[in-house]
Amino acid sequence: MKLSYKLAASIGAALLLTACSGNGDSSSSTSTESASSTSVNPEGQVVHYTAPTELATMDTTLITDNNSANYLGHVIEGLLRIDEEGDPVPAIAAEEGVISEDGLTYTYKLREDAVWSNGDPVTAHDFVYGIQKLVNPDTGASYSYLAETIINANEIMSGEKDANELGVTADGDYEITFNLTQPTPYFEFLLSFTAFFPQNQAFVEEQGEQYGTSSDAIIANGPFVLENWDGTGLTWDLVKNEDYYAADDVALDTINVQVIKETSTAVNLFEGGQVDNAHLTGEMVKQYTGDENVVVQKKARTAYLEFNWDNEYLKNAKLREALGLVINANDLVNTVLGDGSTEIGGFLPADFVTNPATGTDFAEEAGTFLSYDIQRAQELWEEAKTELGVDTLTLSLVGDDDEKNKKISQYVQGQVQNNLPGITLDLRNVPKKNRLALADSRDFDILQTGWGADFADAINFMDLLYSGSSYNEGGYTNTDFDALIDLAKTTNANDDEKRWNDLQQAHKVLTDDFAFIPLYQEAETQLRNPAVKGIILHPVGVEFDLSRASVED
Incomplete structure (x- = not known):
């Protein structure tokens, strides 16, 4: 299966500065010139960048979120x-x-x-x-x-x-x-x-459990060295690594990063010339329509709701379907988000991978399995109540605490409570690091999560709900699904068409089970300073590369 270049082209056409991603989380990319803007970097080759959330870890083996991986990709190669x-x-x-x-x-x-920043050879x-x-x-x-x-x-x-x-x-x-x-x-x-x-084994063993938990406990072999990160703080710096084998190709001296979760705060800083980018959401996107500094980046990333299959009530398929049917995807992406994100019909994003025989997009071929239908949702909820022997039900919804994700949580809560009388949805919006820990310990009923492609293959998404996967946080299990994934990985691994059919059938098992609720395919709208040139974006894996970027007055 090959990565679709339609997505890459849309990114290349919009790029002015850097990009930034959410969780949990992948091509082609480029950069373009823009209309005039005043550089906020009179001190030299410095970018002042805002991130949506904290770093969770810098241990390559423990990273699970895109935000941390994006910065690690600038430090270790x-x-x-x-x-x-x-x-x-x-x-x-x-x-x-x-x-x-x-x-x-x-x-x-x-x-x-190639050497590590402590002088050791790589x-x-x-x-x-x-x-x-x-x-x-x-x-x-x-x-x-x-x-x-x-x-x-x-x-x-x-x-x-x-x-x-x-x-x-x-x-x-x-x-x-x-x-x-x-x-x-x-x-x-x-x-x-x-x-x-x-x-670096000697360094890792010297640091012990502290490895990757602060800038003092990590060394670099990439274009930048991480500095001024205490492991929990909302600021850190990427400083040019003079020992990098291609240091002559790295123009930026420093990337100062600060986490800003409130859109209005980031926008005010951008307008005041203090930062080079600001994430826009909701009404703020509409306010800046037509602004020369606005760019939209579409991502190979699905946002969805995951169920905890240990919850005896959520094992009821009618309840799961009813919860999905009250989500108005059009309203969510256009009214609540308004950031360029689009509706999604299944588990995989559009314009990601295509049928090796026909060229048809995976998402298009899989189709849409949940459509907004309040009447049907209420009928299913009545049937589920009878089967479960309850009239009321309280469920927890766990999500991130940034402005965008809190809005999504509140929207889902309103749709469920207003349209399925008797269900109470308790919101628990916490910092991403805490949300990841709650997910790992399965301390949720419904998890507001997402997945950005790590590599260009449908298996990267389908593996998430395999019964033995460490990312199967809700504990979903279906032997038919597992068997199809096994076929795609073994017997049919070298037969592109059979492997494609295995993965399409596996996707149908998920949708027949109402194993998740799709929310949207993520896009990101930012204000970006066009004085920063040469950024490379990728829809999969490490999402942005500043190693060859520069600031032009």
Whole structure:
């Protein structure tokens, strides 16, 4: 399956400055000139940037949210990176890898001029150590499942084998080989993803449990070094890494970042020339319609509601369907959000991957399974009450505490309580770091969450609800769904058409189960300073790249 370039083109046409993403969370991109604007950077090559939420961690094996991954991608570099055309290309790897004809062996030579910011060379051993840590069950890495096709990975994750038996080997200091159990069409995309980045073993072990929890507990091998982050604060800096092997290509000296969750605050700072971007939502988007500094970035990201399947009431399919039918997607995206986000009919975003035989978009082929229908929702709720033996029901809805997500929570609450008499929806909007912890501990009834593509393949979304997935926070289980995912990963892994059909059928199982409630496909509207040039955006994985950006007066 290939990534659709329609999405990439829409991003390229709109780009003026940087982008920023929400959770939980992927191509092509470019930058354009704009009308005049006064630079807020008289002190030199400095960008003042606003982020929507805090950093959760800088440990490559523990990151689960896009915001943290976006900044980590500026600090640590992997074997490969995603280029402007959306393809994996060498980064710490010195050249393209050698892939065996059967697709089971990948070998890369590393560049010998890459060093960590403490002076240590970046070696193949750093990659072996990082990926062994990823699959080690003691780490508790949510992304460990991505390594499942590496030899012995599943046995290590289940505790049957030692991490040092993983099929990743260093052949000296500057060559690394990956041995797989089966062909994995998207494997090079994985090698460009943060979970597969290297870790300096001596430094990590010296830091112990503190590794990745502050700027003092992380070292860099990428274009920037992280500074002035205490692990919980709302500000941090990315400072040019003079030891980066391509430091001569990095123009920016500093990126000052501050978290601003209130739209009006960010806009006031932007208008006052104190920051280079501001996220717009709701009425603020309408106020700035036509402004020369407004840009819209469409993302390969689905926002949805996830159920806790331990809740005996939510096991009732009629209740789940009724909850979905009271969400007016058109009203949500146009009235509540108004930021360019669009309606979504299923689990996968539009313009993401296409049928290898027909070129049809996955989302288009899958169709829409829930349409706003209050009358039908109320009929189903009456039937569910009889089946459950209740007249009233209280459920918790857990979501992030930024302005946008609070508005969404309040909208969902209003739609449910106003249209399904007897149901009370208690809102719990908390900082993202706390929301991720509540999700991990399954401390919710309904979770307001989302997923941005990490790599350009439908399996990246479908894996989320596989029964054994660490991202299956609600505990959804369906043996038919699991069997289809297994087929797509094994028997049909090298047959594009059969694999596509497996994934489409698996999606139908999810929709027949009303296993989730789709909310919208995310887009982001920002005010951006056109004086900052050369930003690269990606719909998947690390979403923005400032490493070759510059400020022009």
